[in-house]
Amino acid sequence: MSYNWNWGVFLQSTPSGSDTYLGWLFTGLKWTLTLSLSAWLIALVVGGVVGVLRTAPGKALGFLAATYVEVFRNIPLLVQLFIWYFVLPELVPVKLGDAFKQMNPVAQQFIAAVLCLGLFTAARVAEQVRAGIQSLARGQKNAGLALGFTLPQTYRYVLLPMAVRIIIPPLTSEFLNIFKNSAVATTIGLIELSRQAQQLVDYTAQPYEAFIAVTVIYLVLNVIIMGLMRKLEKSLRVPGFIVAGK
Amino acid sequence: MIEFRNVSKWYGSFQVLTDCSTKVDKGEVVVVCGPSGSGKSTLIKCVNALEPFQKGDIVVDGTSVGDAKTSLPKLRARVGMVFQHFELFPHLTITENLTIAQTKVLGRGREEAEQKGLKLLDRVGLKAHAAKFPGQLSGGQQQRVAIARALAMDPICMLFDEPTSALDPEMINEVLDVMVELANEGMTMMCVTHEMGFARKVAHRVIFMDQGRIIEDADKGEFFGTPRSERAQQFLSKILQH
Amino acid sequence: MYEYDWSTIPAALPILWEGMKITLQVTLTAIVVGIVWGTLLAVARISNSGPLAWLAAGYVNLFRSVPLVMVILWFYLIVPQLLRAVFGTALQDIRLASAITAFCLFEAAYYSEIVRAGIQSVSRGQISAALALGFSYGQAMRLIILPQALRNMVPLLLTQAIILFQDTSLVYVIGLADFFGASYKVGDRDGRLVELLLFAGLIYFVLCFAASMLVRIMQRKTA
Numbered sequence: 001m002s003y004n005w006n007w008g009v010f011l012q013s014t015p016s017g018s019d020t021y022l023g024w025l026f027t028g029l030k031w032t033l034t035l036s037l038s039a040w041l042i043a044l045v046v047g048g049v050v051g052v053l054r055t056a057p058g059k060a061l062g063f064l065a066a067t068y069v070e071v072f073r074n075i076p077l078l079v080q081l082f083i084w085y086f087v088l089p090e091l092v093p094v095k096l097g098d099a100f101k102q103m104n105p106v107a108q109q110f111i112a113a114v115l116c117l118g119l120f121t122a123a124r125v126a127e128q129v130r131a132g133i134q135s136l137a138r139g140q141k142n143a144g145l146a147l148g149f150t151l152p153q154t155y156r157y158v159l160l161p162m163a164v165r166i167i168i169p170p171l172t173s174e175f176l177n178i179f180k181n182s183a184v185a186t187t188i189g190l191i192e193l194s195r196q197a198q199q200l201v202d203y204t205a206q207p208y209e210a211f212i213a214v215t216v217i218y219l220v221l222n223v224i225i226m227g228l229m230r231k232l233e234k235s236l237r238v239p240g241f242i243v244a245g246k
Numbered sequence: 247m248i249e250f251r252n253v254s255k256w257y258g259s260f261q262v263l264t265d266c267s268t269k270v271d272k273g274e275v276v277v278v279c280g281p282s283g284s285g286k287s288t289l290i291k292c293v294n295a296l297e298p299f300q301k302g303d304i305v306v307d308g309t310s311v312g313d314a315k316t317s318l319p320k321l322r323a324r325v326g327m328v329f330q331h332f333e334l335f336p337h338l339t340i341t342e343n344l345t346i347a348q349t350k351v352l353g354r355g356r357e358e359a360e361q362k363g364l365k366l367l368d369r370v371g372l373k374a375h376a377a378k379f380p381g382q383l384s385g386g387q388q389q390r391v392a393i394a395r396a397l398a399m400d401p402i403c404m405l406f407d408e409p410t411s412a413l414d415p416e417m418i419n420e421v422l423d424v425m426v427e428l429a430n431e432g433m434t435m436m437c438v439t440h441e442m443g444f445a446r447k448v449a450h451r452v453i454f455m456d457q458g459r460i461i462e463d464a465d466k467g468e469f470f471g472t473p474r475s476e477r478a479q480q481f482l483s484k485i486l487q488h
Numbered sequence: 489m490y491e492y493d494w495s496t497i498p499a500a501l502p503i504l505w506e507g508m509k510i511t512l513q514v515t516l517t518a519i520v521v522g523i524v525w526g527t528l529l530a531v532a533r534i535s536n537s538g539p540l541a542w543l544a545a546g547y548v549n550l551f552r553s554v555p556l557v558m559v560i561l562w563f564y565l566i567v568p569q570l571l572r573a574v575f576g577t578a579l580q581d582i583r584l585a586s587a588i589t590a591f592c593l594f595e596a597a598y599y600s601e602i603v604r605a606g607i608q609s610v611s612r613g614q615i616s617a618a619l620a621l622g623f624s625y626g627q628a629m630r631l632i633i634l635p636q637a638l639r640n641m642v643p644l645l646l647t648q649a650i651i652l653f654q655d656t657s658l659v660y661v662i663g664l665a666d667f668f669g670a671s672y673k674v675g676d677r678d679g680r681l682v683e684l685l686l687f688a689g690l691i692y693f694v695l696c697f698a699a700s701m702l703v704r705i706m707q708r709k710t711a
Contacts, residue, residue, distance in 0.1 A: 074696035076654035079668060079689045087682045090490045142296045143333030147347035147399065148323025157346055161337045176553075183555035187660060194557050207565050215554055215562075222553040238337050240381020 009206045010213070021200055028196030029217060035113055035192060036182045040175060042118025043125050050122060051129025052155060065126065072123035077184050080120055085112040085188045105189070113185040121178050128170045132163035165236050172229040179221055193217060247272045247403055247434050248293055252302035255288065255458075262288050263299065264458045270403070275435045277445040280455035281481060286438045287330075289455065290405050293436065294318075294325045307402055323351050326396030330408040332388040334380035334395070340367065341376045344395050352399065359398070366394035370424050386417030393424055403434035410441060440485060446470060454478040494683050500674040507670025510584065514656045514666065518591035519649050525592065526599030531629060533604060544600070551597035557661055563590035564662045583664040587656075595652055602648060606641030607633055643707045650699050654692060667691070 010022040019027075053065040072080070085108070089097040100108060136159060144154035186195040193214050200210035248270040255263040263285050270276045278286045291297040293304055295311050295318050304311040309321055334343050344363030348354045354362075367373050370390035372383075380388055389409055396404060406425065410418045422444050429435055429448035439445070445452055445466065452469040454462035454477070462469065462478045473479050532544040551559065567586035610633050618628035657668035665673060668688055675684030 070697060070700075071693065074650075074654075074693045074700065075689050076657040076668065076692055078657045078660060079685065079692060082672070082685050083689055087685050090682050094489075139329055139331050139333045140335070142291070143327075143329055143335075145296060145318075146294055146322055146325070146327035146329075147395070148319045148351040149347065150319045153319075153350060157350060158335055162335075165337065180553075180555040183557040184658070186557060194555060194561070197558065198561065201565075211558070211562055211565065215558060218555060218558065219550070219553050238381065239379040240336075240383075 003208065005209070006206055007209055009200075009204050009209055012204070015203065021204060024196050024200065025193070025213060025217070028191060028193040028214070031110075031190060031192040032179065032182050032221075035110065035117065035185060035190070036179045038114045039117035039121060039182070040178050042114065043121035043174070043178065046119060046122035047125025048129055050126035052133070052160075054126065054130040055133045056151070069123045069126055072120050073127075077116070077120055077181055078187060081113065081116045081184055081188060084116040085109070088112075106191075109185065109188050109190040112188060113182070113190055117178060117181060117185070120181070121174060124174050124177075125171065128167045128174065129163065131170075132167035133159055135166055136162055165233075165238065168229065168233045168236065172226065172233075175229065176222060176225055179225070180218070247274070247307055248436065249305045250289075250292075250302070251304070253289070253292060253299050253304060254301035255292065255297065255299040262458050263292070265302070266455075266458075266460050267302075268453055268460055268463050270434060270436050272434055273432045274450045275429045275433075275437070275448050276451045276453060277449040278436065278438045278453045278455060279440060279442075279445070279481070280461075284455040285458040286455045287407050288458075290407055290436055290438050293405055294322045294327060296327075319351065323347070323399055324402050326399060326401030326404040328389070328392050328396055328404070328406045328409045330412050332380070332385070332392045332412075334388055334392055336380050338379075339376070340372070340378055340380065340383070340391055343380065343391060344398050347395070348398055363394070363398050366397050367391070370394045371420075384417060385413045386420045389413065389417075389421045390424055393421075393428075397428075403436065404428065406435065406437040406439065408438050408440075410439065442470075442482075442486060454481065456481075490682065492683060493680060494687075496674065496678045496680050497683065497687055500670075500678075500684075503674055504667060504670050507665050507667040510659075510664065511653070511656050511666040511668075513584075514588055514591055514659065515649070515653045517588050518595045518652055518656075521592035522595030522599045522652075523603075523645065525596035526601075527603050527634075529596060529600035530603035530607060533600065534607060535625075548597045548600050551594050552601070556594060556655055556658055559594045560587060560590045560658055560661055563587070563593075583659070583662050587659045587662065587664055591652070591656065595648070598648055599645065602641050602644045603637065606637035606644075609640045610636045643703050646703045646706075647700070650696050650703075653699075654696060657692075 010025070011020055013020050014024065050065045050068055053061045054069075056062065089100045091097075092100075100111070103111075140158055140162070141154055144158035145151070149157065182192055183194040185192050186198065189195070191199070197210050197214040201207040204210065250266050250268050253263055253266045254261065266285075266289060268276075278290065280286050288297050292299050293306060293311065299312065302312070306321060306325060309316055311321065334340075335346070338346060341360060341363060344367060345356070345359040348359035348362065349356060364373065364376060367376060370393060372387055372390055372394075375383060375387065375391075380391070383391065393409075409425070410421050413421065418441070422441060425435070425437070425444065426448050437444075437449075449466050451463065451465055453460055454469070454473070454475070456477050461475045462473055464473070469478070470482075473482060529544045529548060532540045533548070535541055563586045564583070567589055568582045571582060571585070607629075614632055614636065615628055618632040619625070623631065656666055659666050660669050660672070663669070671684045671688035672681070675681035678684075
């Protein structure tokens with residue numbers, strides 16, 4: 001088994017001549033970050049709303065929220081992505097579908113991937129939000145109401161501020177997941193990191209260098225995010241409050 | 247001030263309150279006692295509609311609690327409540343705990359709210375702890391802050407739901423002292439508690455409940471002297487022996 | 489409006505079933521190997537024996553930081569060379585072999601975390617009691633701790649299995665025709681991608697939803 005290592009490959013210019021292979025990696029990283037962070041924004045907003053609805057009184061909304069979570073949790077991410085990318089443009093009103101299909105391919109890939117990843121992660125965030133709110137003693141809600149807060153005020157001033165602190169650790173792992181899951185977008189051709197790894201293999205015939213480089217980038221991303229989230233957790237820590245562990 | 251008119255409540259098919267009628271007059275201190283599961287906590291939570299009831303009505307200072315048109319937040323803002331587990335908001339400092347409802351519910355200015363809150367904090371003897379968080383205080387201290395928090399809303403009456411039963415024994419008295427002082431000032435109070443010493447000292451009337459019914463509703467002297475019901479006698483003999 | 493045509497699906501069922509067999513093969517192998525290998529990793533990790541615990545932690549953290557897509561691609565790259573090194577000749581189609589290897593080793597990292605949490609959920613007094621009775625560390629683990637831990641972690645192990653079942657669809661990236669790959673191929677061939685993708689989504693949903701309901705019922709019974 002002889003393999004010719006050549007780390008210099010990253011400095012070679014690509015066939016089009018306008019960029020180096022290292023540049024490709026940066027482009028990939030840029031798309032991975034853009035996709036993951038935009039999807040995370042969607043996941044936080046939608047997941048927050050759905051999670052709160054699951055704990056709020058009112059059966060109809062609670063049922064809708066529960067259905068959302070079940071649907072998005074029980075279909076593979078890849079299948080969801082293909083449905084966003086290939087199926088929905090056919091099923092929405094023709095005008096909208098055509099408008100989508102006339103966009104440039106990268107925009108199409110990005111929109112499908114960001115919606116897919118965002119709404120998929122939202123279902124998981126919603127479950128964490130629900131668990132966080134429910135882990136607060138019922139008494140907190142009563143205490144808020146007894147002071148004359150309306151239900152929305154009780155959520156805003158009493159329940160959510162504590163719930164947010166409680167769910168930071170599980171949310172951290174969802175945040176890490178969104179970066180890893182963003183690699184699925186390679187299947188519809190978005191040139192994020194893992195797509196670039198495959199392209200490098202095709203173009204340079206130096207698969208190990210390409211894969212190792214991309215794997216290391218993912219590892220570094222992971223470490224950075226964990227560090228940032230730990231900082232956030234520390235800055236929000238409430239003196240004297242210990243999360244009740246059962 | 248608080249009038250219960252034939253209040254009944256069910257959890258599904260299980261009846262937790264049966265036909266409860268009684269009243270608490272202005273300036274009166276009423277103690278509610280009874281074995282666990284007798285419905286006393288549920289009854290007191292019906293006053294500010296934290297627990298809904300299905301039959302009968304409760305009228306607080308002329309406002310019907312059961313009426314769908316009644317604004318519950320407005321009603322609750324006028325009725326103070328103290329909980330078994332304190333329920334201070336752990337993410338807010340003591341000062342913020344005392345002011346948040348004043349500013350957000352009553353619309354008071356920050357300064358006014360803070361002044362009021364700190365005055366009450368001083369009254370319960372905890373002024374030095376204003377900048378701390380609830381988790382940094384002992385249970386007894388937290389409960390005193392909780393009383394101050396309720397008082398900051400200038401309530402027309404106060405509800406106490408087993409305010410001392412989650413406390414270590416050595417902290418019970420510091421809370422009871424605050425309550426006694428409040429009673430002596432003429433606050434209208436309804437207290438679910440097992441502290442019979444407190445009842446003897448300041449209560450005007452004692453209500454005894456069992457299995458969701460009000461079994462006994464008597465003046466203090468009468469209740470501790472010659473309770474009419476056998477259940478109340480048994481209960482008293484059990485808790486007074488220890 | 490889009491005009492649905494579901495007529496290609498009945499004829500395609502045999503192909504889809506062949507795909508489902510691959511999906512199940514990958515899933516079941518990865519569950520069994522993943523749990524066994526994952527348990528060994530977990531025990532190594534909490535064993536307090538320096539290098540072994542360190543290696544196990546490194547393994548778990550490495551696999552948990554890298555996207556599954558990358559892991560599948562990695563093994564598609566490595567496995568053929570390993571096979572050539574071991575057997576001297578290349579196998580005809582190594583996609584299935586490399587996919588199974590990737591999933592087994594990848595899932596083991598996730599299972600090991602579940603097992604570790606399960607072991608740590610058993611109170612420390614139990615291991616002291618077992619050691620005080622004269623059991624060796626290995627015996628105490630095998631006879632006292634793991635049986636208790638297992639009961640606590642069965643729901644999580646099953647939930648992970650459901651996730652794994654869904655994740656096997658990612659073998660698409662190396663062109664292996666599992667259930668999803670087969671659905672895509674048929675849809676693409678017949679120009680009925682919409683119907684086939686919706687059908688695949690529905691089948692996944694029904695299976696996974698039913699399985700997660702079962703887990704929930706089990707959880708309620710054991711709780």
